[in-house]
Amino acid sequence: MTETHLFEPAAPLPSDASVLVVGAGLAGLRTAALLREHGHAGPVHLVGEEPHAAYDRPPLSKHLLDDGWHVDLGEDLGIDLRALDVDALLGTRVTRIDIDGEQFRAALVPTGSDGTDDELVVDAVVLATGSRARTVPGWEHALTLHTHDDAVRLRALLGGRERPRLVCIGAGWIGSEVAGVAAAAGADVTVVEAAPFPLASALGSDGALVAPWFAAAGVTLLTETAVAAVEPDGVILTDGRRFDADVVLAAVGARPAPLPDGSLTGMLATMFDGDVVVDSGMRPLAVGEVPDGLDLGSLSTADPYVTATSGPLARVRVVGDAAVRVSHRGLVRSGHWDAALTTPDLAVRALLDPTAVLADPVPYVFSTMLGHEVAMFGERPSGTVPVLRGDPAGDEGWAALWFVGEGPSSGEASSTEPSGTDLPDAELPDAGALHDPDSLHDAGATHEASATHDDGLRALAGILVVDRPRDVAAARRLFRAPSLPRLDPVRAADPTLPLR
Template sequence: MSEQTQQRVTSGQRRVVVVGAGMAGVQTAVALRELGFTGAVTVLGAEPHQPYDRPPLSKAVLLGKAEGSAFDVEFEALGIELRLGCEVLGVRPDDREVDTAGSGTAPAAVPYDVLVLATGAEPLRLPGTEGVPGVHLLRTLDDTARLRPVLARQHDIVVVGAGWIGAEFATAAREAGCAVTVVEAADRPLSGALPAEVAAPMTAWYADSGAELRTHARVAHIEPGEVVLDDGTRLPAGAVVVGIGARPTTDLLAGSGIALGPHGEVLADACLRTSVPDVYAVGDCASFPSGRYGERLLVHHWDNALQGPRTVAANIVGDATGEPPVRYDPVPYFWSEQFGRFVQYAGHHAGADTTVWRGDPAGPAWTVCWLRENRLVALLAVGRPRDLAQGRRLIEAGAAMDPVLLEDPARPLKAATA
């Protein structure tokens, strides 16, 4: 540690550098100020745009109902330095420096005392399609800008992947009047997220909306104006949108010594610290051990990027004041708006031993609850926000439930405790 760095640490005027200007990065910077941190805070964002929220990109912004989704944060007033269009190339923990592309030929080093990795995740590309005209991803504001005229021209669109993002884009494309075919390699939508019996009722949503869903279908290659499947089927495609998942954005950590997991994610501890001193990781780029569920979780959802920064900020401030460390063990939560339905999920259903249905999955509103030893560990609510709100609190409390009472959709969830 340099003498200058040691002086800053000793005086309490540490410099925090946050890599990533998405929800997790911005909220970390804001939370530091809210908790009274008075040192320098710098946020490095690779995109040139003002930091923005991502969920509206696949909804209002995509359909032209909103021009953007910039965060309502007064960075200057909060004393937060925002460097946009600043690509981070690497991290050198021994020197406590971050290398950025800079403006010249040599990398520009940014010194830090505490580093927060909030690099997010990047969408997976369909092999062999990089640079192919008419093939799109949907993750950034620029992606949305490229897709809006596609919807306006009402192209025939092929969506590859029937996960959350594929369903949301298909919903928007149908609303825009496009003919939509969704191609899914598995036997059902959301195959990687939900059990077969829970995802199966969602298959009908596609046809109800006028979209065609093709399962057990794989893309062989893409030709101008067509998607060719591995069985030889040719689908007309004025545009192709790929939504087959995402991977943590951590390539920049090569050679840093920061430990990564099997999915390329940063392995954070229960306080969101990495394997390297004074380096934290938060949001989509990091996994963390959950005491609640007894396993390590990698959560690629908005609420995780909102909640985790409060833990990181509290621990950065606490390191200087001697406060005990704060552990991060949330009940994961996410939502999706698709085909006229509001879908919400809370918890983590892996390891559950009982599944309880509330309502008819063929109807407009129903809930699935997962129990482990009769304690509620997760639920999926379709058009039943009250179930979600009550269920989330019951999961946090580790409440024991009566499965028979739980089956009655007319009974409030909180009234079905054992």
């Protein structure tokens, strides 16, 4: 295999170059603002499909039925696009982007229209196209919750009845948040989950630790239960049972939104779900040589790819939910609020200064659900048993820590899965791992992260913190390091000791 250079610097973007940012959510808004913050003087065009100014998505579920459900991001973040001289085009779709010599030609149409209305020629493109709620054929009577308008509709239906009956399909982050909010407001809530545990995509079998929260919040949780059909007034399960409902919410995940058509999109390496594969500077991988360790079975085509360091693709970046990032930790998926907040900085810095030293942000998720404050840093490696810090059945808060590599461990096991999973010395996961969300990053740990040392310390791959604000702050500090933090599992299991 020929040698490849995934991170070879390209030429910096000229200060007077024009930039098109596709997508006006958090990632797009941050990108436009950061271009100006870092001194870029050229024209910046921010184009978004929705007619609304950029808004915060987490409150759509966490505060669905109270007055805090809608947060204007521009105001909240102190970003005034007009003052920054950013050309914001809302209610507008970018239908295609074609490479035209050293530039890009984009077709723009009003949302809901089929005819071409305008054309824009720019020097650089940032794709911040975000994601969409996953839908299931035959579930047309189920609502989804991803956009402002989705929340308006769901809020009206749940708030318009004295005791609405809600069936939520899916016990992931969004489904669990909405279930708790609706139950607290007096709704009769049933959650139907096909997996054996709630939050299974993030926690695997350790989702059993949070399962008691549902009953405590007045929510009926049905696990290992699949939906056969969604009707206007209820759902039918595969075992024949029927649950009446005034509202059915399908909360079964999200997928990257479709990219614009055109010759640009055709050159981007994508995963099976449509995520664009990017390097540490959010530069897309493009047709070229095969990077060492990258199994082509994980990509959506049979073409080999490498990061472009010259030509138009060197002036393309992909941020937020649309990207999956090559990291020393493996492949890091976006799909959460924090990625939309942090990845634009990587993209803008690499675009304006390709030699810039960039951070490697660890995956981070936060939630308020079913009466608990939850934060998760890093990943849960498949097949590991967590070290428990505190008692999940108690009232003082607790944490679950997942270590990698051989060595002593401590704490109760919440799973019957084998512990001490060995991780290969690879920078990129294999194809099987890429198609299994629960093991996506397992094969990506470096030798340094999984090595055993005589000091009794082990590498911490991930931590779930529940109702312990100090541990959240400590975990945030720990995961700022360029490599996985190393802790003594015995000490970490003692909730009376600082987490360090």
